[in-house]
Amino acid sequence: MGERLSVVGFDADDTLWQNESFFRLTEDRFAELLSDFAEDNDLRARLLEFEKANIGHYGFGIKGFMLSMIETAVAVTDGRVDGKVIAEILAMGQEMLRHPIHLLPHVEETLARVADRHPLVLITKGDLLHQEQKLAASGLGELFAAVEIVSEKHPGIYDRAFSVHGDGAERAMMVGNSMKSDIRPALDAGAHAVYVPHGLTWALEHAETPEGHPRYHELPDLGGLPELIERLE
Incomplete structure (x- = not known):
């Protein structure tokens, strides 16, 4: 004893x-959204790099994940990302925040x-x-x-x-x-x-x-x- x-x-x-399952599902949607600009594995690797670099700025959680997706989208499109894509990324993040x-x-x-x-x-x-x-x-x-x-x-x-x-x-x-x-x-x-x-x-x-x-x-x-x-x- x-x-x-x-x-x-x-x-x-x-x-x-x-928790993580919702991040994975959103990441899949993000990869599909940017499929014309980057290969799936490359896009996920870039996103992970931004997430790692941004922890010190945004901390952990969905809001930091949203910002990292936006930064990744800007990077892989060389700054040419459409506003509709940014709006969709924000909508995906807001959906995660509302998830039961x-x-x-x-x-x-x-x-x-x-x-x-x-x-x-x-x-x-x-x-x-x-x-x-x-x-x-x-x-x-x-x-x-x-x-x-x-x-x-x-x-x-x-x-x-x-x-x-x-x-x-x-x-x-x-x-x-x-x-x-x-x-x-x-x-x-x-x-x-x-x-x-x-x-x-x-x-x-x-x-x-x-x-x-x-x-x-x-x-x-x-x-x-x-x-x-x-x-x-």
């Missing part, structure tokens, strides 16, 4: 509800079970307003004792969050689908980290799996989380 966890953290996008929330399997029952014994904190990155809107639409807000919406996830973020909302990272757990943002920095802070893979993961969220780390755990879905916590405690 280990020491009881004082707090359990959860990522939001693609851990609690679908689709919870992933076992989310509601798992959060309710874990929340009965441990305070939960949502730790997510992205656009503040949109993340707040998604949490409200999800119907999960009352299960969380605290919400942290951050611009980036690194060990210091987890160290601070788990100290403020619990007894520090060593008695905390982070659950998420991103090896780069949810797992490795939480482990580096000293917490347990539970990787719940999602079928689609943004290329910029990939990182090496910490095989053999004593606090690294992996589950096929959230359904097995309460039992994992019981075993650890």
